[in-house]
Amino acid sequence: AQAAAAAPADLSSLPRVKHKLVVPPFAHAHEQVATGSPVINEFEMRIVEKEVQLDEDAWMQAMTFDGSIPGPLMIVHEGDYVELTLVNPAENTMPHNIDFHAATGALGGGGLTLINPGEQVVLRFKATRAGTFVYHCAPGGPMIPWHVVSGMAGCIMVLPREGLTDAQGKPVRYDRLYYIGESDHYVPKDADGTYRRYADPSEGYEDMVAVMDTLTPSHIVFNGAVGALTGDKAMKANVGERVLFIHSQPNRDSRPHLIGGHGDLVWETGKFHNPPQRDLETWFIRGGSAGAALYEFLQPGVYAYVNHNLIEAVHKGATAHVLVEGAWNNDLMEQLVAPTSVAG
Amino acid sequence: AQAAAAAPADLSSLPRVKHKLVVPPFAHAHEQVATGSPVINEFEMRIVEKEVQLDEDAWMQAMTFDGSIPGPLMIVHEGDYVELTLVNPAENTMPHNIDFHAATGALGGGGLTLINPGEQVVLRFKATRAGTFVYHCAPGGPMIPWHVVSGMAGCIMVLPREGLTDAQGKPVRYDRLYYIGESDHYVPKDADGTYRRYADPSEGYEDMVAVMDTLTPSHIVFNGAVGALTGDKAMKANVGERVLFIHSQPNRDSRPHLIGGHGDLVWETGKFHNPPQRDLETWFIRGGSAGAALYEFLQPGVYAYVNHNLIEAVHKGATAHVLVEGAWNNDLMEQLVAPTSVAG
Amino acid sequence: AQAAAAAPADLSSLPRVKHKLVVPPFAHAHEQVATGSPVINEFEMRIVEKEVQLDEDAWMQAMTFDGSIPGPLMIVHEGDYVELTLVNPAENTMPHNIDFHAATGALGGGGLTLINPGEQVVLRFKATRAGTFVYHCAPGGPMIPWHVVSGMAGCIMVLPREGLTDAQGKPVRYDRLYYIGESDHYVPKDADGTYRRYADPSEGYEDMVAVMDTLTPSHIVFNGAVGALTGDKAMKANVGERVLFIHSQPNRDSRPHLIGGHGDLVWETGKFHNPPQRDLETWFIRGGSAGAALYEFLQPGVYAYVNHNLIEAVHKGATAHVLVEGAWNNDLMEQLVAPTSVAG
Ligand SMILES: [Cu+2]
Ligand SMILES: [Cu+2]
Ligand SMILES: [Cu+2]
Ligand SMILES: [Cu+2]
Ligand SMILES: [Cu+2]
Ligand SMILES: [Cu+2]
Ligand SMILES: [Mg+2]
Ligand SMILES: [Mg+2]
Ligand SMILES: [Mg+2]
Ligand SMILES: [Mg+2]
Ligand SMILES: [Mg+2]
Ligand SMILES: [Mg+2]
Ligand SMILES: [Mg+2]
Ligand SMILES: [Mg+2]
Ligand SMILES: [Mg+2]
Numbered sequence A, B, C: 001a002q003a004a005a006a007a008p009a010d011l012s013s014l015p016r017v018k019h020k021l022v023v024p025p026f027a028h029a030h031e032q033v034a035t036g037s038p039v040i041n042e043f044e045m046r047i048v049e050k051e052v053q054l055d056e057d058a059w060m061q062a063m064t065f066d067g068s069i070p071g072p073l074m075i076v077h078e079g080d081y082v083e084l085t086l087v088n089p090a091e092n093t094m095p096h097n098i099d100f101h102a103a104t105g106a107l108g109g110g111g112l113t114l115i116n117p118g119e120q121v122v123l124r125f126k127a128t129r130a131g132t133f134v135y136h137c138a139p140g141g142p143m144i145p146w147h148v149v150s151g152m153a154g155c156i157m158v159l160p161r162e163g164l165t166d167a168q169g170k171p172v173r174y175d176r177l178y179y180i181g182e183s184d185h186y187v188p189k190d191a192d193g194t195y196r197r198y199a200d201p202s203e204g205y206e207d208m209v210a211v212m213d214t215l216t217p218s219h220i221v222f223n224g225a226v227g228a229l230t231g232d233k234a235m236k237a238n239v240g241e242r243v244l245f246i247h248s249q250p251n252r253d254s255r256p257h258l259i260g261g262h263g264d265l266v267w268e269t270g271k272f273h274n275p276p277q278r279d280l281e282t283w284f285i286r287g288g289s290a291g292a293a294l295y296e297f298l299q300p301g302v303y304a305y306v307n308h309n310l311i312e313a314v315h316k317g318a319t320a321h322v323l324v325e326g327a328w329n330n331d332l333m334e335q336l337v338a339p340t341s342v343a344g
Helices: A106-112 A143-149 A201-212 A310-314 B106-112 B143-149 B201-212 B310-314 C106-112 C143-149 C201-212 C310-314
Strands: A016-018 A040-055 A058-065 A073-077 A081-088 A119-126 A131-136 A153-159 A176-185 A219-222 A235-238 A242-249 A256-258 A263-267 A277-280 A289-296 A301-307 A319-325 A333-341 B016-018 B040-055 B058-065 B073-077 B081-088 B119-126 B131-136 B153-159 B176-185 B219-222 B235-238 B242-249 B256-258 B263-267 B277-280 B289-296 B301-307 B319-325 B333-341 C016-018 C040-055 C058-065 C073-077 C081-088 C119-126 C131-136 C153-159 C176-185 C219-222 C235-238 C242-249 C256-258 C263-267 C277-280 C289-296 C301-307 C319-325 C333-341
Touching: A040 A073, A040 A219, A058 A201, A106 A119, A106 B301, A106 B333, A131 A242, A143 A176, A143 A201, A143 B310, A153 A176, A153 A242, A242 A256, A256 A289, A301 A310, A301 C106, A310 C143, A333 C106, B040 B073, B040 B219, B058 B201, B106 B119, B106 C301, B106 C333, B131 B242, B143 B176, B143 B201, B143 C310, B153 B176, B153 B242, B242 B256, B256 B289, B301 B310, C040 C073, C040 C219, C058 C201, C106 C119, C131 C242, C143 C176, C143 C201, C153 C176, C153 C242, C242 C256, C256 C289, C301 C310
Parallel strands: A016 A040, A040 A081, A073 A153, A176 A242, A235 A319, B016 B040, B040 B081, B073 B153, B176 B242, B235 B319, C016 C040, C040 C081, C073 C153, C176 C242, C235 C319
Antiparallel strands: A040 A058, A081 A119, A119 B333, A131 A153, A131 A289, A176 A219, A242 A289, A256 A301, A263 A277, A263 A289, A301 A319, A333 C119, B040 B058, B081 B119, B119 C333, B131 B153, B131 B289, B176 B219, B242 B289, B256 B301, B263 B277, B263 B289, B301 B319, C040 C058, C081 C119, C131 C153, C131 C289, C176 C219, C242 C289, C256 C301, C263 C277, C263 C289, C301 C319
16 A cells, blocks of 8 residues: 555666576576676576476475575666566466565565465565575465475575675675575385375475474575585586685575685675675574575585585585586695505 | 783873664764764663563563663774663662673673672773674673573674775765664463463573573564564655664674665675675675664655564564655656556 | 595604593693694594483483593694594494584585494694684485484584683683583473484484474483583682583574673684674574583572573573682672562
């Protein structure tokens, strides 16, 4: 009502940029430093309900933004506008919406975007704060945690117009960007200990709520499944490249760590006008937020990127790999004596 | 013994200010900038043991400071003294004390304030550090977690004499202040799944300990009950007002988030001589601490203030509301196309 | 392969310093400010598998660095080299390695140090980042969390060459240093509720994994056992001394608090080139990291140093004591009226 009462904003003079979203850990093409004045960034996302395989032995009736868990990463600049067309196709079974932590008012847009299957809506908001921010479905009451742990969350990065800067205000650029969306899931088990499958989301609702109330996930994964970012699907980089890792967790705390690497510059809370921390071994993602860490790789090899609750990393699934090529530096590390029989 | 050996401090020349504590989320009248030199602030708190209703279907034999969960917010300035008369009325069943995280020595005062039912004690300490600090009952050993999760915790805010300042040292003022005390509770269930009630705290002790040992609360609430700060009891504000939210959690970590809003300035660890972070979507309250977040409301409407582990917010109870009046700003957010049939 | 391809670094001109590791909470002799140019620090650690007693009623088939949980604290300066001889004696039953969060490449050295019982290896790495960093065993896959929660973790402190500095860059020195290694353990129980004992680590593996998957530890302890740092084994200090507390947790988050004291300067993430926070009541150790807090004791008495999830402190074991001698200061705190009958 209050929203309707105000005169529409006239932004007809602003340039428009249409983006095509891509599947994480990748991001759509973007500039790190804005070259002009603010624009209206147009995005379209379709909500997809579908069964996904979380692990060899576990499936979930998922709800997703654009078909992936996490939803796609959106990138704009501070002062830009975001114009999203959100589509809930008729084959879906449930109302959905979108709450942007980057937006101001109307429950982050959730109050203006609730759409039934067969409906679409267009929301515009101004990106007034620089940083990485979670977005997620929030259809009200118990639907909120359920839709989120069923997969409906992603991230938007609002870059400062001048690009990233370090704690001294010096410009910082990245050579690659990867978006890691961590999510916690609560798959019910049969009495014999096998994971249950369901015909659609609603059929599994009550069982899932019972697991959720234990606050103990059955699965904690990166990008939607155990192994989604390992082996053939590992992230890639070269020695000397600076990689920006964006890490979102819409519900539960996490503590990312790059085994054998560091966070050179870490915006733990994700907001770029705060000075980043340096040299970190492990950083902390508050449940319901997204953070960013920049690292220049100095050695080749396979790196594991994990949630450093190692039970969550290994038993629950929160492990990714980065495959790095280049020359080894024996000054930084050297195996002086290979394994040999104990002396004496 | 050591305490007794020292000569009493002579503070007879200092002015005295008597405060009347009020029930959270409200705070007693106070100045943001101290107008004179340090004073002795006099407070009185009565410990109240009573059954409280946590939810429609759940009760707890609570122990409280002054009858509320959380206990009342106390506000003083850095360099002031706090002089507390703590009363344990004869109708109570248990010894209690108070440990101020803001105080120095004697287990935060816990070592000097243990009183049996029918006793009172007077403690004075100097507020030497600026920030928001938890206080709680800590009667020793297993009594400590039990009294805390039964409700005995609150907060004191020690303001810098010059008031709050931002990361650049610029003065910051608030128009309203709300104190949200989050607490985790462990209500045992009967074999049939209904919550148990007990005649007094001691009767429920062993059952509650068994739930506590799972580290999984049955309830996580703001201000003592599911719904204590929603609906008719929502916090209020106007567009353009800057609201300081103080959030304490004496035992378990939390991650506050204001749906549709932000933390403009956030002292996550609550200590005011550290530079606040800006633009936050979600911040983190370490279990056993209190933090502060300032937000200027920019849009009207109902905001939910939640612990953004959404299961904890919705299933366990950690949700509050802020009702904000004013004019909508379509530049910040606009519903460009209302829900309509999917195109094509 | 890549490591082997590079020419060995020639460090033959550097001085060598041999350190003898000591059992935590103590640390080997060291300089706070480096007096010369970088050195090679030589350390030797033996891996010891043995049964340890976690509590009166609980035992664990532990795996340890040098026989203690946590492993010993190593101290070097930024720009120094660390040269470690790691020995896996023939009487052990399992392969082990070491992953230094302070090191760069090869999974923190884990990829170059995997040794079978009866083998030893020598690794050298350069300490390029200042701070406190976890090291732990990481033999791959499910062995990683299992070896860590069985005890195989410790800490290295890399001091800036110029020593510690505060947020304004002013030099900071400590009079004592204590290293508190918090660890979470998952001891299985029999049907009758008594803790199980096993003949060797492997016998207990499957049972322990079942407990680990609940994400709910049976024990959370400081320095390897309930009571390892209390009573006769309390840490000691004097009024006026500045004590540096180093706190590591290789797996699970923690929130240290000193009852009756504070963190004067806290490097929560442990990395010394970031400005420390001041005045903290409670700070946060991200699982898989080590942090540091400096406190000058101002009052005598017994202080409890706890993980301020009070259930974890008291029921699970995460409590230590500091015994402080000196004169009481009634200006900071005074018991004005001892417990007396309620007035009126
Ligand atoms: Cu949804
Ligand atoms: Cu949210
Ligand atoms: Cu009490
Ligand atoms: Cu406390
Ligand atoms: Cu090992
Ligand atoms: Cu690690
Ligand atoms: Mg599995
Ligand atoms: Mg349909
Ligand atoms: Mg900036
Ligand atoms: Mg309920
Ligand atoms: Mg009585
Ligand atoms: Mg100041
Ligand atoms: Mg025990
Ligand atoms: Mg052997
Ligand atoms: Mg420095």
